[in-house]
Amino acid sequence: MLLRTKLYGHTFEFGSVKELLAKANEEKSGDRGAGIAADSVAERVAARLVLAEVTLETLRANPAVPYDADEVTRVIDDAVNETIFDEIRTWTVGGFREWLLADSTSGEMIRRVSNALTGEMVAAVTKLMSNLDLMLAARKLPVTAHCNNTIGLPGRLASRNQPNHPTDDVDGIRAEIYEGLSYGSGDSVIGINPSDDTVGSVARLLEMSHEVIERWEIPTQNCLLAHVTTQMEAMRRGAPVGLVFQSLAGSQKANESFGIEVGMLDEAHAMAKRHCFPTGPNYLYFETGQGTALSADAHNDADQLVMEARNYGLAKRYDPYQVNTVVGFIGPEYLYDAVQITRAGLEDHFMGKLTGISMGVDVCYTNHAVATQNDIENLAVLLTAAGANFFIGVPLGDDSMLSYQATSFHDAPSLRQLLDKRPLPEFEAWLEDLGLMRDGVLTERAGDASLFLTR
Amino acid sequence: MPRTDIEAIVEAVVAELRAGGHLSASAGDEAPLSTPSSAVSSTQAAASAPPVDPDPAVPHIDLPDPSEPEQRYAIGVDDPSDPEGLANLRAATTARITAGRTGPRPRTSSLLLFQGDHGVAQDAIYGTVEDELLERFDLFRVATVVTDQDEYLLRPDLGRRLSEEAKATIAQRCVRGPQVQIVVAAGLSAAAVNNQLAAILPVITDGLRASGVTLGTPFFIDFARVGVMNDVGEATEADAVLLLIGERPGLGVADALSAYMGWRPRPGKTDADRDLICMITDQGGTNPLEGGAYVVELLQQMLHHQASGVALRQATTGAES
Numbered sequence: 001m002l003l004r005t006k007l008y009g010h011t012f013e014f015g016s017v018k019e020l021l022a023k024a025n026e027e028k029s030g031d032r033g034a035g036i037a038a039d040s041v042a043e044r045v046a047a048r049l050v051l052a053e054v055t056l057e058t059l060r061a062n063p064a065v066p067y068d069a070d071e072v073t074r075v076i077d078d079a080v081n082e083t084i085f086d087e088i089r090t091w092t093v094g095g096f097r098e099w100l101l102a103d104s105t106s107g108e109m110i111r112r113v114s115n116a117l118t119g120e121m122v123a124a125v126t127k128l129m130s131n132l133d134l135m136l137a138a139r140k141l142p143v144t145a146h147c148n149n150t151i152g153l154p155g156r157l158a159s160r161n162q163p164n165h166p167t168d169d170v171d172g173i174r175a176e177i178y179e180g181l182s183y184g185s186g187d188s189v190i191g192i193n194p195s196d197d198t199v200g201s202v203a204r205l206l207e208m209s210h211e212v213i214e215r216w217e218i219p220t221q222n223c224l225l226a227h228v229t230t231q232m233e234a235m236r237r238g239a240p241v242g243l244v245f246q247s248l249a250g251s252q253k254a255n256e257s258f259g260i261e262v263g264m265l266d267e268a269h270a271m272a273k274r275h276c277f278p279t280g281p282n283y284l285y286f287e288t289g290q291g292t293a294l295s296a297d298a299h300n301d302a303d304q305l306v307m308e309a310r311n312y313g314l315a316k317r318y319d320p321y322q323v324n325t326v327v328g329f330i331g332p333e334y335l336y337d338a339v340q341i342t343r344a345g346l347e348d349h350f351m352g353k354l355t356g357i358s359m360g361v362d363v364c365y366t367n368h369a370v371a372t373q374n375d376i377e378n379l380a381v382l383l384t385a386a387g388a389n390f391f392i393g394v395p396l397g398d399d400s401m402l403s404y405q406a407t408s409f410h411d412a413p414s415l416r417q418l419l420d421k422r423p424l425p426e427f428e429a430w431l432e433d434l435g436l437m438r439d440g441v442l443t444e445r446a447g448d449a450s451l452f453l454t455r
Numbered sequence: 456m457p458r459t460d461i462e463a464i465v466e467a468v469v470a471e472l473r474a475g476g477h478l479s480a481s482a483g484d485e486a487p488l489s490t491p492s493s494a495v496s497s498t499q500a501a502a503s504a505p506p507v508d509p510d511p512a513v514p515h516i517d518l519p520d521p522s523e524p525e526q527r528y529a530i531g532v533d534d535p536s537d538p539e540g541l542a543n544l545r546a547a548t549t550a551r552i553t554a555g556r557t558g559p560r561p562r563t564s565s566l567l568l569f570q571g572d573h574g575v576a577q578d579a580i581y582g583t584v585e586d587e588l589l590e591r592f593d594l595f596r597v598a599t600v601v602t603d604q605d606e607y608l609l610r611p612d613l614g615r616r617l618s619e620e621a622k623a624t625i626a627q628r629c630v631r632g633p634q635v636q637i638v639v640a641a642g643l644s645a646a647a648v649n650n651q652l653a654a655i656l657p658v659i660t661d662g663l664r665a666s667g668v669t670l671g672t673p674f675f676i677d678f679a680r681v682g683v684m685n686d687v688g689e690a691t692e693a694d695a696v697l698l699l700i701g702e703r704p705g706l707g708v709a710d711a712l713s714a715y716m717g718w719r720p721r722p723g724k725t726d727a728d729r730d731l732i733c734m735i736t737d738q739g740g741t742n743p744l745e746g747g748a749y750v751v752e753l754l755q756q757m758l759h760h761q762a763s764g765v766a767l768r769q770a771t772t773g774a775e776s
Contacts, residue, residue: 033610165548166740172548179544179552183559195734195741199772229765233772259727259765295611296725331703333611367576367704368608368643373569396551396565398572401734403705405573413559447556449544450537 005049012046017054017062021120022303023047024127026343030291030304030334037303048128052094059093059120060085064302064310070252071262076118076313084116093124100125100137100354107140114356119250119310122351126305131343134350135386141353142387147243147321148278149187149219149426151389152358157421158390159412160324160360161186164193164401168201170208176395177212178452182445183409184416184437185393187427188322188360189243189285191223195401202226203239210240210277215455219426221278221321223285228260228268235275243285243321244272247292248314250307254298262314269318282321287362288312289326290344291334304334308348312355322358322390325349328365328376329404338375341365345379349388360390364406373397373405380407384415391415413442521568522575522707531555531562549739572707580704582645584675592656594639594675595628597621601678615682617690625674625690633671635663635754636693640679644701646710651735651743652699655712658747659697666755681715684729688720695757696720697750702733711736712743714750718763728764730757 003014014020022036024047031037038044060080063073091099099105129137144152151158163176173192180186190209194202202224209222221242224231228246235241246265249255255262272283288311293299299307308325315323325348328341335341345361352359363380365371380391397408415421422428422440431437436446445451519526528545532555535541545553554565561569581604589596598621601613617625629636637659641648663670671691676683684696698715705711712735717728732749734740741749757763760770 029609033612163550165550166734169548172550175544175547176550176552179550183556227765227768229768257725257727297612331608333609336609367573367706367709368580372573394550396554396561396569398551398569398706400548400550400705400708400739403703403708403711403734405706408561410556410559410561417559442556442559445536448532448535448541449553450532450535450541453537453540453544 003050003054005046007042007046007049010042012043012050014047014050017058018064018302020047020051020054021124021127021306022301024051024124025303025305026127026340026347028290028304028334028340028344029332029336030294033333034294034299034301034303036301051124052092052097052128054093054124055089056091056093056096056121057089059124060089060118063118063120064306065251065300072251072255072310072314075262075317076310079313079317080118081115084112088113088116093121093128096121096125097128097133101133105140107142110141110354111356114354117355119313119355120306122312122354123306123309125354126309126347126351129350131346131382134346135382138350138353138386143353143356143358143389145282145319145321145358147221147280147282149424151188151322151424153425154387155421156424157384157388157412157416158188158360158424158427159185159393159409160188160390161190162193162392162394162399162406163190164195164394164399166195166401168195168205170204173205174208174212175449177209178449179395180393180409181216181218182436182447182449182451183393183413184423184427184431184442184446185409185412186218186220187424188390189221189223191225191243191245191285193225193402197226197230199230199233199237202230203234203237206234206239206241210242213242216452217430219424219430225287228264232268232271235271241272241276242278243283244268244276245285245287247287248311249288249292249296249298250310250314251293251298251300253300254293254296254307257296257298265318282319282358284318284320286311286315286318286320286323287326288315288323288348289330290348291330294334295330305347309351309355312352312357312359315357316355320357322360323352324360324362324390324392325352326362326364328369328371329362329402331366332369335369337370338365338372341369341371342375342379342382345383346386349383349386353387358389360388362392362406364392364404366404376405376407377411380411380415381418384419384421413446416440521564522571526564527568529564531565569706576704576706576709580643580709582649584641584645584648588649588652589675592652592673594673595624596675596677597624598677599679599683604678607678611680611682614678614680615685617676617683617686621676622686622690629672629674629691632692634669634694634758636671636687636691636696637673638676638684638687638696638698639673640676640683640698640700642679642700642713643703644709644711646704647701647712647736648699650710651712651737654737654743655699655735655747655750658744659750662748662751663754666751668754668758681726681729684715684717684720685722685724688717688724689722694719695754695763697754708736708738708740710738711740712746714746716750716753716757716763718757718761718767726764728766730763730767
């Protein structure tokens with residue numbers, strides 16, 4: 001193996017495909033902390049020059065974690081469409097980038113090639129793309145899914161109503177649901193992060209959110225983002241579940257740190273199809289985020305972009321209704337500041353779409369990161385332009401349970417107005433029926449949660 | 456605008472006013488500061504402000520604190536369909552609801568309060584735990600291999616490893632093989648330890664002792680991450696380790712404590728092997744007295760089933776392992 005280039009008279013040589021991929025990555029504090037980042041900006045560019053000449057079959061042959069040692073690698077590799085892979089195996093990463101961006105390459109053509117990609121290929125081409133490349137290419141790749149409504153259609157932007165409460169107070173969460181609905185948030189899902197991960201507490205919130213959906217005949221679904229085993233137990237006890245949720249990571253070892261394995265997810269998927277109340281057929285919801293595998297010391301010396309891309313390959317196995325990266329949640333040790341968070345958000349959205357999953361983003365940051373609300377408003381605009389399927393909505397951007405800031409109930413209608421987007425079609429019709437929205441704009445009645453006390 | 460320009464303009468305006476007889480020399484110096492301060496609403500403040508000078512070039516603004524509950528939880532919705540109902544919804548949560556809108560955007564007051572809360576949280580992150588508090592609870596201080604706050608933020612892996620010095624101190628000072636070893640760390644919020652520890656720690660120690668559980672010698676760890684529990688477990692040979700650690704600050708709540716617990720934590724154990732009670736704070740979370748009681752209950756279950764995390768959940772729900 002020889003991976004070498006000269007740049008401005010200096011010779012740069014890389015010892016392995018994994019090292020090359022890591023050094024080609026955009027600057028991330030996580031990669032630096034892991035000791036795998038490029039030592040200089042010149043070395044980063046040199047790595048990209050070499051990576052641009054690497055073929056897709058070389059990437060398939062060099063997964064971040066060996067096939068025999070890792071079930072995530074096996075899930076992704078076993079799903080590769082061999083007929084299509086034979087057509088693209090000799091493509092270089094540089095050539096792949098140009099093919100993705102060419103006007104003669106349609107979304108349909110890319111969708112077909114997606115069936116032959118592994119996470120390493122998806123991450124590799126992402127490393128060669130600029131921010132605007134990532135937006136333009138993602139915009140070509142609408143991915144739709146259906147549960148009780150249709151997510152991912154061009155011209156649509158959904159919002160997850162995230163009514164978290166520090167102690168899971170039922171009345172408090174219901175009040176936040178009403179608030180979000182009054183702003184047109186909730187078409188992606190009414191998705192609650194419970195503070196208490198016990199079956200009783202989770203079932204109680206499932207009942208309450210389902211009752212709101214039924215009473216107001218809302219074309220949406222509910223979800224309790226507890227551990228998947230807790231949700232499975234709730235289903236066994238007959239609780240009304242719309243979407244089944246789990247956080248994913250990009251290696252078997254990292255998933256073990258979440259207490260999950262592929263067999264367990266398979267079982268959850270099968271159970272969802274038997275128990276979930278909505279129409280379907282897409283019943284799963286996953287969250288991911290760069291740095292997750294590293295934080296569990298389970299990255300196997302691969303960079304955080306590669307590990308993130310592998311999440312999407314794993315997610316695809318379950319035809320999820322939606323997936324989002326929680327991009328700025330993990331903290332400055334992985335994504336230091338607004339520049340890195342912005343880059344990661346654009347990368348993750350593009351990689352999800354290229355993999356072929358219904359991709360949204362929790363555009364967010366924590367108080368110890370070098371970022372402000374202005375920065376995530378910027379990123380939300382970029383991602384809306386890139387065609388992101390959904391964002392998170394929390395009251396005025398402040399999640400009172402998870403202690404981080406995300407996009408707000410106000411942001412979804414603002415972004416829709418700014419870039420000519422509408423809520424999901426079934427949900428928009430519902431908003432119009434209630435008199436909360438007209439021609440894509442909130443009416444005078446909107447923003448008044450007490451409207452939902454009248455039925 | 457450069458400061459000198461502003462000063463020049465102010466001087467010129469004041470001089471002009473004096474020349475026109477609108478302002479006495481002393482009033483000109485004191486007027487902007489002399490309004491009586493009180494926690495009245497801004498409209499009341501405006502109404503009661505002494506009309507020193509109606510000239511708009513001399514602003515007279517003296518605001519109540521918008522972070523106080525009265526203003527923080529003020530309803531900003533114009534003409535709600537059910538005002539009383541909306542007030543009840545407002546009272547049901549500390550989340551920022553019923554604040555209203557202008558177009559699709561937040562009102563000015565909620566935008567600025569958010570910015571204030573974020574600013575305060577950012578300013579509070581780099582606090583320290585008071586020595587007095589540690590002395591009061593007989594907590595001696597050790598550290599991980601991290602050497603400063605920047606390294607702590609950027610290298611979580613180092614925050615999971617006790618320093619050799621720490622291991623030696625623990626070997627020297629701690630009871631070996633207790634049923635429960637309690638350790639405390641600032642994590643990302645020293646304020647959490649400063650504000651909650653005194654309330655939660657006695658509840659936990661009294662509760663465990665009352666049920667006959669043997670406790671290790673407690674200590675405090677500087678620059679620690681949750682994963683340091685594994686090293687603590689190894690160093691003390693405890694059956695269960697409880698780590699009380701400051702959470703990363705939220706907006707307006709910068710002092711929440713988390714309680715992480717694990718059955719026989721040893722190197723290699725992960726979050727899946729741990730149990731957690733989070734958001735312990737008297738500012739709208741689980742109050743520390745209640746949180747302490749939960750901790751005792753969970754630790755008792757853990758000791759009974761000799762398991763924690765996913766394994767404990769499976770043991771208590773009877774699900775297949």
